[in-house]
Amino acid sequence: MFAVYASRIDRDQPFAGLELGDRPAPEARPGWSTVDVRAASLNHHDLWSLRGVGLPEDRLPMILGCDAAGVDEDGNEVVLHSVIGQSGHGVGPKEPRSILTERYQGTFAEQVAVPTWNILPKPKELSFAEAACLPTAWLTAYRMLFTNAGVRPGDSVLVQGAGGGVATAAIVLGRAAGLRVFATSRDEAKRKRAVELGAVEAVESGARLPQRVDAVIETVGAATWSHSIKSLRPGGTVVISGATSGDRPSHAELTRIFFLELKVVGSTMGTKDELEDLLSFCATTGVRPVIDEILPMDRAREGFERLESGDQFGKIVLTNG
Numbered sequence: 001m002f003a004v005y006a007s008r009i010d011r012d013q014p015f016a017g018l019e020l021g022d023r024p025a026p027e028a029r030p031g032w033s034t035v036d037v038r039a040a041s042l043n044h045h046d047l048w049s050l051r052g053v054g055l056p057e058d059r060l061p062m063i064l065g066c067d068a069a070g071v072d073e074d075g076n077e078v079v080l081h082s083v084i085g086q087s088g089h090g091v092g093p094k095e096p097r098s099i100l101t102e103r104y105q106g107t108f109a110e111q112v113a114v115p116t117w118n119i120l121p122k123p124k125e126l127s128f129a130e131a132a133c134l135p136t137a138w139l140t141a142y143r144m145l146f147t148n149a150g151v152r153p154g155d156s157v158l159v160q161g162a163g164g165g166v167a168t169a170a171i172v173l174g175r176a177a178g179l180r181v182f183a184t185s186r187d188e189a190k191r192k193r194a195v196e197l198g199a200v201e202a203v204e205s206g207a208r209l210p211q212r213v214d215a216v217i218e219t220v221g222a223a224t225w226s227h228s229i230k231s232l233r234p235g236g237t238v239v240i241s242g243a244t245s246g247d248r249p250s251h252a253e254l255t256r257i258f259f260l261e262l263k264v265v266g267s268t269m270g271t272k273d274e275l276e277d278l279l280s281f282c283a284t285t286g287v288r289p290v291i292d293e294i295l296p297m298d299r300a301r302e303g304f305e306r307l308e309s310g311d312q313f314g315k316i317v318l319t320n321g
Helices: 046-048 128-132 134-148 165-174 186-196 224-229 254-257 272-285 297-309
Strands: 003-007 018-022 032-042 069-071 075-080 111-117 120-123 155-157 179-185 201-204 215-217 232-240 265-266 291-296 315-317
Touching: 003 201, 003 297, 018 297, 032 120, 046 297, 069 128, 075 128, 075 134, 120 272, 128 134, 128 165, 128 291, 128 315, 134 165, 134 215, 134 232, 134 272, 155 165, 165 179, 165 215, 165 232, 165 265, 179 186, 201 265, 215 224, 232 254, 297 315
Parallel strands: 155 179, 155 215, 179 201, 215 232, 232 265, 291 315
Antiparallel strands: 003 018, 032 069, 032 111, 032 315, 069 075, 075 120
């Protein structure tokens, strides 16, 4: 079958190991199901995999891709939960949690196999492309906002780095849930788009906000960390799920954190139940993922290059057929 895969690891030139071509189709195994992939979306996780983060050489070649929506063996339209091993379903009971493609072949292919427990019904209200955007970036944003930030309607939230998949999701979800959302970006066009999506104001990265916020959604890391901490009200919470600019800020702001009793909460992906809630939320409210571009699977390299450049606003989706 046709697939997009990592053939080797190159930390300095990650695309040198990106291959498009024929790979073996999934083989049947007890407790697992094979899904015909209709759409799959790119994540920064895929770029990190090409650099060897979470993907050692001895597991290559590895088909990339965490997220997908498609049709299962019984003809049902489904969405995949891409966290494998946290429940023991379909894998050994002692297997640690991992994201698809860290241990198992991914979704950038005509077919993918996952534990049957990891399959959820796709709401009829969502297209395959829309549903394929949800399991990683949108689920991450959902958990950050509604599980770990502890915010409720009327509260204020700062979303750093408007344009990325998680940040865009947080703006849309926050607005739909009645939050007062602020956003930052270095790019004027992205700031404008953030306001169009529901942010009450979008400012230059590092600029002072009109008010201190209850929570910050942080995925950028070192470049925005100090600004995130300084933007919080006393007792506020910063939730961090990534560090695309690096994980070692020059100023940790420890004095401000303890003096103002701020909370720093780590967040990774989300649970199957949270993905089910997110799918229902989108189906019933009319909220839809922001899609930057839809490409056929054989143009995956273009999608990777666009994601790596940081020019996208929203999700990049690959489709079969």
